[in-house]
Amino acid sequence: ASKLLFAGLFFGIVILWLSTRSSSSVEQKVIIREKYVQAPPAPTQSDVPLRYEQSALTDQDYEAMIAQDEARIIPGLGDEGAACELEDPEELALAEKLMAKEAFNIVLSNKISLTRTVPDARHPMCKNQRFSNNLPSASVVIIFTNEAWSTLMRTVHSVLNHSPPHLLKEIVLVDDFSDREELHGKLEYYLRTRLPADKVKLVRLPERSGLIRARLAGARAASADVLIFLDSHCEVVVQWLEPLLQRIKESRTSVLIPIIDVISEKNFEYSHVHSENFEVGGFTWSGHFTWIHVPEEEKIRRGSAIGATRSPTMAGGLFAIDRNYFWEVGSYDEQMDVWGGENLEMSFRVWMCGGSLEVMPCSRVGHIFRPFHPYTFPGGKDTHGINTARVVEVWMDDYKRLFYMHRNDLQTVDIGDISARRKFREKMKCKSFKWFLDNVYPSKYIPDEDVIAYGRVRNEASTPNFCFDNLNHDSDSNYNLGIYGCHNTLETNQLYSLSKKGELRREFNCVQAPATKSLSVEKATLVPCHDLLGNQEWEWNKRGQLKHKASGKCIDIENVHSEEDVKVAPCSDSKFQIFQFEHVLIP
Ligand code: UD2
Ligand code: MN
Numbered sequence: 001a002s003k004l005l006f007a008g009l010f011f012g013i014v015i016l017w018l019s020t021r022s023s024s025s026v027e028q029k030v031i032i033r034e035k036y037v038q039a040p041p042a043p044t045q046s047d048v049p050l051r052y053e054q055s056a057l058t059d060q061d062y063e064a065m066i067a068q069d070e071a072r073i074i075p076g077l078g079d080e081g082a083a084c085e086l087e088d089p090e091e092l093a094l095a096e097k098l099m100a101k102e103a104f105n106i107v108l109s110n111k112i113s114l115t116r117t118v119p120d121a122r123h124p125m126c127k128n129q130r131f132s133n134n135l136p137s138a139s140v141v142i143i144f145t146n147e148a149w150s151t152l153m154r155t156v157h158s159v160l161n162h163s164p165p166h167l168l169k170e171i172v173l174v175d176d177f178s179d180r181e182e183l184h185g186k187l188e189y190y191l192r193t194r195l196p197a198d199k200v201k202l203v204r205l206p207e208r209s210g211l212i213r214a215r216l217a218g219a220r221a222a223s224a225d226v227l228i229f230l231d232s233h234c235e236v237v238v239q240w241l242e243p244l245l246q247r248i249k250e251s252r253t254s255v256l257i258p259i260i261d262v263i264s265e266k267n268f269e270y271s272h273v274h275s276e277n278f279e280v281g282g283f284t285w286s287g288h289f290t291w292i293h294v295p296e297e298e299k300i301r302r303g304s305a306i307g308a309t310r311s312p313t314m315a316g317g318l319f320a321i322d323r324n325y326f327w328e329v330g331s332y333d334e335q336m337d338v339w340g341g342e343n344l345e346m347s348f349r350v351w352m353c354g355g356s357l358e359v360m361p362c363s364r365v366g367h368i369f370r371p372f373h374p375y376t377f378p379g380g381k382d383t384h385g386i387n388t389a390r391v392v393e394v395w396m397d398d399y400k401r402l403f404y405m406h407r408n409d410l411q412t413v414d415i416g417d418i419s420a421r422r423k424f425r426e427k428m429k430c431k432s433f434k435w436f437l438d439n440v441y442p443s444k445y446i447p448d449e450d451v452i453a454y455g456r457v458r459n460e461a462s463t464p465n466f467c468f469d470n471l472n473h474d475s476d477s478n479y480n481l482g483i484y485g486c487h488n489t490l491e492t493n494q495l496y497s498l499s500k501k502g503e504l505r506r507e508f509n510c511v512q513a514p515a516t517k518s519l520s521v522e523k524a525t526l527v528p529c530h531d532l533l534g535n536q537e538w539e540w541n542k543r544g545q546l547k548h549k550a551s552g553k554c555i556d557i558e559n560v561h562s563e564e565d566v567k568v569a570p571c572s573d574s575k576f577q578i579f580q581f582e583h584v585l586i587p
Helices: 002-021 023-027 059-072 089-102 124-128 149-161 185-194 210-221 241-250 296-301 323-328 342-352 383-395 397-406 408-412 419-427 433-439
Strands: 138-144 168-175 200-204 226-230 234-236 254-263 280-283 289-292 319-322 356-368 451-459 466-469 482-485 496-499 509-512 525-528 538-540 546-548 553-556 567-570 580-584
Touching: 059 185, 124 356, 138 149, 138 210, 138 241, 149 168, 149 234, 168 210, 185 200, 200 210, 210 226, 210 323, 226 241, 226 323, 234 254, 241 254, 241 319, 241 356, 280 342, 319 323, 342 356, 342 383, 342 433, 383 397, 383 408, 383 419, 397 408, 397 433
Parallel strands: 138 168, 138 226, 168 200, 254 356
Antiparallel strands: 226 319, 234 356, 254 319, 280 289, 451 466, 451 496, 451 580, 466 482, 509 525, 538 546, 546 553, 553 567
């Protein structure tokens, strides 16, 4: 046994050394115990948790470890969600180093009490809410893979401390094949000695399953009326549970999201989103989740600042759903791996198949947003991309064209079999993606539908022909309109459209110019569309000029070379002011 320990230690040191060399190797699997070198057990169809062989450590060892954890705690540190700081240079250096492994400041987290307090930043009206005295019960499912001890246990304690015992039936911890010693024997010892045995269940997955299958296993093991999923690095705010349960009691097919506050990964400060200005979920045509403002119509429809607020999509990690409804509405796509895409899948599916997604503003949960994934992606796959391709193939109908315009590469990648999901959609007679866009997310800009013209915007006088090009700028940053040789096929870099309203735009950004009516030559910039037209209003006239309404000037590329900024100049008869759109829908 001592030989094994030695070999394990040696291996561990080598891996640690490797992982400090480049940030990309952080994602390599850290194998520090001999038994994990063996092939994992064959996948089983059942969800019977397999137990790991007992390690050599005894209860006394675990007791000593827990005592050591407790000795590190600084009483009061981080209370009320205050920002904390390390002072000791050695600790700072260690924290910096461990950041590359955990994606947050673990040294600091270990000093903060597992039961620290967080601020109650709820809307004042939340304090006067009344709840039924017959609310459904909840199973809180917390999945994790190699989560750091202190953040995981802080999540568990926070839920236990802020949930009325009669409503919290159980916490189901799902270990997605962690290989850290402390998440095995020590965790089981802690559950046995420090936590209410009737409340906290532990399910171990026999192989690395990814967050989607881990949540499914948790849902199967859960028995309460309502399922609530949380990530393994959360802290809940007082009375977080009741508004979720109350709403599900009233509306069984509502899937509910708390306001997600931000816990800093660096100093553990709990920053709360303002209760009047929280955001709901949207998506990008490239297949990513994004936050959007609550539309004005929705603020009216919901009736109150703390009313259930409809959200087209959700971030994915934190939500509540009636347990039976979870299965009725298609649970999850079991073939999605590791991370990513399942949140949009569930969002589209719930809306299109008759349910709804709502933010409950009086329920708040803090989450540590980590700057990178501190776990491996077996096989090195782009699971977000592949999972999202599964989403678009099943749910987005012909709108998948817009996704593939961004992710042409995914058209030739094996995304697995999707027939079961398509069959489900058919069987449930779910509505079309167009219905979703028209009814749930009418403000979503469709670059090739809601438009006068779209595609590559070409100037034929230039050699080679230049087209408008965003020159690889981030879609949400401010930048100058550029030009580049026209591509042979339409790619997103050169996708511009003229909206029916008269915006010259991309998915989120509009071309803007100063409204000054002088003879000066100005730059055309791309900034987030403000919807008010004004300095973002354009007209494509019969001559083919793109005329800025507010200044009366025209887009002009005379003497502008590739990859340079486009100008707005007094309109003239210059052929460098004439542009052709690739597709014209309203001549
Ligand atoms: C967000 C969601 C996350 C998930 C993801 C899209 C929030 C706050 N978080 O990313 O829940 O919907 O978007 O897929 O909305 N995990 C496993 N096995 C794995 C990988 C992860 O169990 O193979 C666990 C992990 O320990 C964590 C949870 O899944 O508890 C989510 O992972 P994350 O925290 O890395 O995802 P996040 O917050 O970046
Ligand atoms: Mn997370």
